[in-house]
Amino acid sequence: MGLEERRKRERENRKNAILKAARKLFFEKGFKPVTVESIARKAELSKGSIYLYYNSKEEIYTQILLSDIDKFHDRISDLLQNPSSASEALMRLANIYVDFFLNDRELFRILMTFMLHTSDMNLPEDLNDHIVKTTNKTIGIIEQVLKYGVERGEFPATLNLRQNRNAVWGMLNGIISLHLFTGIEDRRAEVIHGTIKAGLDIFIRGLEISETKETGHGIL
Amino acid sequence: MGLEERRKRERENRKNAILKAARKLFFEKGFKPVTVESIARKAELSKGSIYLYYNSKEEIYTQILLSDIDKFHDRISDLLQNPSSASEALMRLANIYVDFFLNDRELFRILMTFMLHTSDMNLPEDLNDHIVKTTNKTIGIIEQVLKYGVERGEFPATLNLRQNRNAVWGMLNGIISLHLFTGIEDRRAEVIHGTIKAGLDIFIRGLEISETKETGHGIL
DNA sequence: TGAACTATGGTCAGTATATGACCGCTGGTC
DNA sequence: GACCAGCGGTCATATACTGACCATAGTTCA
Secondary structure: OOHHHHHHHHHHHHHHHHHHHHHHHHHHHOOOOOOHHHHHHHOOOOHHHHHHHOOOHHHHHHHHHHHHHHHHHHHHHOOOOOOOOHHHHHHHHHHHHHHHHHHOHHHHHHHHHHHHOOHHHOOOHHHHHHHHHHHHHHHHHHHHHHHHHHHOOOOOOOOOHHHHHHHHHHHHHHHHHHHHOOOOOOOOHHHHHHHHHHHHHHHHHHHHHHHHHOOOOOOO | OOHHHHHHHHHHHHHHHHHHHHHHHHHHHOOOOOOHHHHHHHOOOOHHHHHHHOOOHHHHHHHHHHHHHHHHHHHHHOOOOOOOOHHHHHHHHHHHHHHHHHHOHHHHHHHHHHHHOOHHHOOOHHHHHHHHHHHHHHHHHHHHHHHHHHHOOOOOOOOOHHHHHHHHHHHHHHHHHHHHOOOOOOOOHHHHHHHHHHHHHHHHHHHHHHHHOOOOOOOO
């Protein structure tokens, strides 16, 4: 209701408008090709105004990635609330993960590079921390789901959690890479989801076979 | 999409916010007791800013009245589109008229004063013109409805249109005055609408009686 | 190879918008 | 009729916005 409050609110709105405009452009073209001028135009502002709200082009970019990561984090956080089965929970997690990157291919590119060589990425520190934290969180959840599967007798009791957790994680990233880096244009979301489902099915069947053969130490 | 366009749009929004805040206050208290400072606070602006958008308190007031009048004008304009009967059309017009003033008692006060002594009101010229135009339009519509009633045999053929038009007009204003000037707080809208309906019923029955007695020259 | 050109992130002097202390006037009080 | 309170309206100051400009890094071409 106040006056100070109104100005604060309007400042926040303007920051969001910039973020929204930038997000769309970055998603379409990646970081480099997007000019600050183009962000300004899309947000119906002048270039100078952009710098009243953010210190650099990179800061805008970072903010977008951070908020995307947070959104993902929120979505997977309540994944284990009431799963009917471990394989269903895995499937849900995989779908969330795929949707996430369909929505921000650039972030996936960064994440993949990050996984390969952490040290020389030169990312802003907070973004770096966020990625590490969320990656660990995601891997942790996969492990929890596997553990849950073991507990309810869905997966063999001898399952090596760490190994299979890594297997799932690797497979997810592998399949998504395959699709996203070989042309997003002609890959409809359903296709990617379908491949992921197929991959997970194979993985889960592998676990069940292992159990019958009593060699259930994982597929890695 | 442009930059100039955004500023224009924001200016318009701010003007509307001021109008909206002012409208509420003027409706509650009338013109005099409302301070520019209070309008500014309600619109989450400083007093000085108000004068960036309007030249005076009076201008704000006038704009509100003008837009109210325009809204009323729009509503009654398509009144004669497809009426089932003349008495129903009269009833609809009466209800629109009552709602109009329930929504802006101050305007009604001005209008009544205006009808009694036009010359010494000292209203801004455009407001003056608007009131004259809309009043004439309203009276004209009443006359048209009566004519329509005569044509379809609902009212006697000998009906004096001008006299009865004035009768309806006077009755409407009289009843509304009665209610609005004797305390709006304890007069629910339904009560006023009820009185209006009763008044119109009496009027219309009078016309019908006139017809059977072949003295249908109106009730005035 | 290096001079000339181009494109773009970031800056800053100038402009537009917003603020609230202040002024002059009016109507009321004693 | 001197004093006061309260309000419409003003204006110096502060904040927000703009786009011409600067520095630099990459690119072209002689």
